[in-house]
Amino acid sequence: MDRLNDKSPQITTEQIVKLLKPWALWSSAIESSTITDVTLHLQQSSSSQVVFYRLTNGERALELLKQRIESSNFGLLIITGAWSQDEECGNVIQVSEDGFLLAQQAVADLFYCNNHKMKLVGVTGTNGKTTVVSLAEQISNNLGHAAICAGTIGMFANAIQVEGNFGNTTPSYIDLRKFIHRYQNSYEVLFFELSSHALVQQRVFDLQLDGAMWTSFSQDHLDYHKTMNAYFDAKLMIATHALKADRSLLLPAAEKELIKRVKSCFERVQLCRTLEQWGFGEIPLFFRPDYNRSNLELALQINQELWGQVAPFDLERLKTPDGRFSTMKVGDALVVIDYAHTPEALERVLAAIREGFPERPLSVLFGCGGDRDRTKRPLMGEVAIRLADRVYITSDNPRSEDPQSIIDEIICQIDSQRDSVFVEVDRTNSIIDALGRLRPQELLLIAGKGHEQYQEIAGEKFQFSDFEVVKKFNQKQGEGS
Known part of the structure; x- marks a missing residue:
């Protein structure tokens, strides 16, 4: 790939300090150095980079920022938010909230042309x-x-x-x-x-x-x-x-x-x-x-x-993006993997499958993300039970929430047809269970994660792929035949 434009100009910290004066609220001692690039990623920064950082979540974020400053290697840190104006942290400039984007624009203009024809x-x-x-x-x-x-x-x-x-x-x-x-x-x-x-x-x-x-x-x-x-x-x-x-x-x-x-x-x-x-x-x-x-x-x-x-x-x-109505065969059944993670998206995909294959049994497996819009959870449960013959409810990315609590909110308004609803917190086990129950010519929609290669549980990201679970199931079935 052509990256001729990666060659960056040499800008000094003194030039940047002068440039940021209209929005600066406070500055620590600034060492003279050469800056060649701009980033928002403090922990991956280098001594030749300007880092922009927005401080948001009070004291906890402030302590985290100080720890990151101590362990990072940056040329100049430009922050906005409730900074303590700690003199021990060198090469830091605090700018106003209103000036944060203007400061980014001004510094970006030093390194990246804005008269492009793209x-x-x-x-x-x-x-x-x-x-x-x-x-x-x-x-x-x-x-x-x-x-x-x-x-x-x-x-x-x-x-x-x-x-x-x-x-x-x-x-x-x-x-x-x-x-x-x-x-x-x-x-x-x-x-x-x-x-x-x-x-x-x-x-x-x-x-x-x-x-x-x-x-x-x-x-x-x-x-x-x-x-x-x-x-x-x-x-x-x-x-x-x-x-x-x-x-x-x-x-x-x-x-x-x-x-x-x-x-x-x-x-x-x-x-x-x-x-x-x-x-x-x-x-x-x-x-x-x-x-x-x-x-x-x-x-x-x-x-x-x-x-x-x-x-x-x-x-x-035309090629379709990964995890957007992607299909995999499991015996004579068909698995559809899709990123659908809203009530409307789930309804549209299920309705499309039902319309295209009206005579074939249809199942759906999905969950809802944690620390996100809770009001859509029962709506997705209602869509699933209305449009599918079987419903497998599991985890998506629970994040900091209790996975079972999320599932409880999904099924809270499902009063009837509970015998066609299967609950399993572990997504891998849920998919394997659904694949094992597939009937002849059945269609199974695995919804919510699509292309994603991870699952976020209790603040940690673990490697995970719906595609890989189905692939391994097929391999195991082939070994046993």
Whole structure:
């Protein structure tokens, strides 16, 4: 991969101190040194880097920060929050909360050019973001326009991963600036996921979008946004704050309620053409469910807006992202692994499977994440019991919560059909149990984790993959035959 733009200028700490004066509240003694890069990752920093750090959680976070400072090797630390102005910690500048992003922008401008010609396209929505950016990137490359995409599963170009997982759906502002600088001479466009968190936190800040898409809207992240109205307003920021003034927000034609609500508060809206209007013939299985048709329509429409007319092509050429309606055979049964982790997403996937295979038995296995929106747990339980013949309830990423308590909240409103509900806290054991109970021609949806390669339990991340559990089950069955 071309990384000619990784060569960084040599900037002194004195230059940065002078640059940050408009927002500085306090500064410790600053040693003179040369700075070559910027990061938000204190524990992985080097002596030639500026580190930006937001202090948030009171005394515990403050003590943690001091410990990290003692064990880290940074050139200059720029913090915001309730810092104790500890003189023993050298090379620290405290800036105001209002100035934190402005300081990042000013320092980033020293290292990363902001007059690039790369087009930036953001995708928001409760579900479908990963699929849309992946499809848009592939279509663009198929049209002869070098494209790259970034999001939940990392950064990809032509199905090759060029950057690892960011830890968040949307990279930080600093990382976005860094990636744009790094790849500006290699790619014409970056398609990237824009979460509601990222929009509220202004991770795009001064980066103006050449295109914006909104896939869907339903309940999620109320632990963060508190209300659906606040969640909607956060999503809308992709149009009101991030999109260039002469561009329109693309919406799927099938999302009638979303269209109505967005149009009531934002004028520049464009609806996507349907696959029928595009003139495509045979539609592959992956794109037959309504939600994936909409995802494809968005990806096609944005490419037409960017490059001009898109002629129909063989849709089988498009690869689907890992963990998005991915299928594996187990005997004559079929397992579907999908990232669906909201009530709407779970309902859409189950309904699509039921519609496509109405005569075959259908089971679903899922859990709900800990330390996240608790109100969606019984909603997902209701969806599962209504649309599946058997329901396996297990753990997702319980994080700091008790896994059994999460399960209890999922099943709290399931009064009937309890004989078709199987509860097992351990996700591996639950999957093995579900696979062992598979009936001839049955379909099993394993939902919630999709591409993820870990499970987070009691604050620790353990290696885990739904795909690997199914693969090992198949291997064991083959050995026993």
